[in-house]
Amino acid sequence: MGLHEQYGLTHVINARGPFTPLGVSRSDPRVADATAQALGGFFVMEEVQNLACRVLAEATGAPAATVVHCTSSAITLAVAASMTGSSPERIAALPNTAGMPTRVVLPAGHAVHYGHPLVQDIRLAGATPVLAGTEEGCTPEGLEKELAHPDTACLLLVSSRLVRGAPVPLPDAVAAAHRRGVPVVVDGAAQDFRIAELLATGADLVLVSGQKYLGSPTAGVVLGGVGPVTAVRAQEKGIGRAMKAGKEAVLGVLAALQVRRDTDLGAWQRAQTDKAARFVERAGALPGIRAALASDPTGLPFPRASLRVDADAALDAASLARALRAGAPAIWVMDHRQDEGELLLELVPLTEEEIDVVLDRLGKLLG
Ligand SMILES: *Cc1c(COP(=O)(O)O)cnc(C)c1O
Secondary structure (H helix, E strand, C coil): CCHHHHHCCCCEEEECCCCHHHCCCCCCHHHHHHHHHHHCCCCCHHHHHHHHHHHHHHHHCCCEEEEECCHHHHHHHHHHHHHHCCCHHHHHHCCCCCCCCCEEEEEHHHCCECCCEHHHHHHHCCCEEEEECECCECCHHHHHHHHCCCCEEEEEEECCCCCCCCCCCHHHHHHHHHHCCCCEEEECCCCHHHHHHHHCCCCCEEEEECCCCCCCCCCEEEEECHHHHHHHHHHHHCHHHHHECCHHHHHHHHHHHHHHHHCCHHHHHHHHHHHHHHHHHHHCCCCCEEEEEEECCCCCCCEEEEEEECCCCCCCHHHHHHHHHHCCCEEEEECCCHHHCEEEECCCCCCHHHHHHHHHHHHHHHC
């Protein structure tokens, strides 16, 4: 008997991507295995983190790395590190920031909401978020103006499909901050496929989620220079205690990384494209649906299925999404464009059986 039956939990088909309220991702059995082994033993955690630093650095090309509880905590700890450096007194004082630089500048469109507002991660360290530009965009001058302030702790940039307004070129923003001696943190929570590109922006710290596409237990991976990463690790003696990664998370990340390295990414990408194309072909035959492949706006290496719901369809897009969720199993899709009549489905973690269930349900609902 599985956990769903044992506890009477809702069966879910997750076509919504690595969505935290649905348990985010499916881990490979090799990751589950490593995690189970970790849970059964004792370890010198310092040794485990040193190992993670070496392995992650070697795999990504970043000089250093560490693992914390999640990306949300990685943001708080990266901000804390930019205020305290490795000073034990400052680390012990947080969230009291007396005598420290406290302004954290971010383009207004990067103040994303991923279930809670990102600016709260900044405030949790005791810092003050300062929005540059407007929701519509942030010009280089708008950014310069805020970076020029002497009390600036760091620049925070976000790489996510949730970012709003005209795109801010990350390498240019990083260069602008560095001209002022301001360190830069990039939140790339769901961008573990694009780590090399994010590190190439020159950012001092790049943060990615272990549990999103990488498929580890919940973890935040912090990559960057030796100094900034050391300052993040040093928070363990301060506010970081509440944001630590357990042994199963750190060793789970290393297992997930090994799975990723053992994967032929070209073949994986072709398989994902085929899977989505087959879905689109079958969904496009349903009454009132126009289906197409949709690429990810941030450049993730797989397409999603876009379903445009015609005006004469049995249900509009929002009602269709609601009806899919209401059934058993509950089917969750991306509904952020439902008011424009479009639903998006991310099929990456879905089995062929689950895809059949989705298409069957769509067929029944659309008549
Ligand atoms: C998911 C997400 C986070 C938070 O990641 P967790 O690992 O769940 O804490 C932060 N920023 C963005 C842009 C996200 O998408």
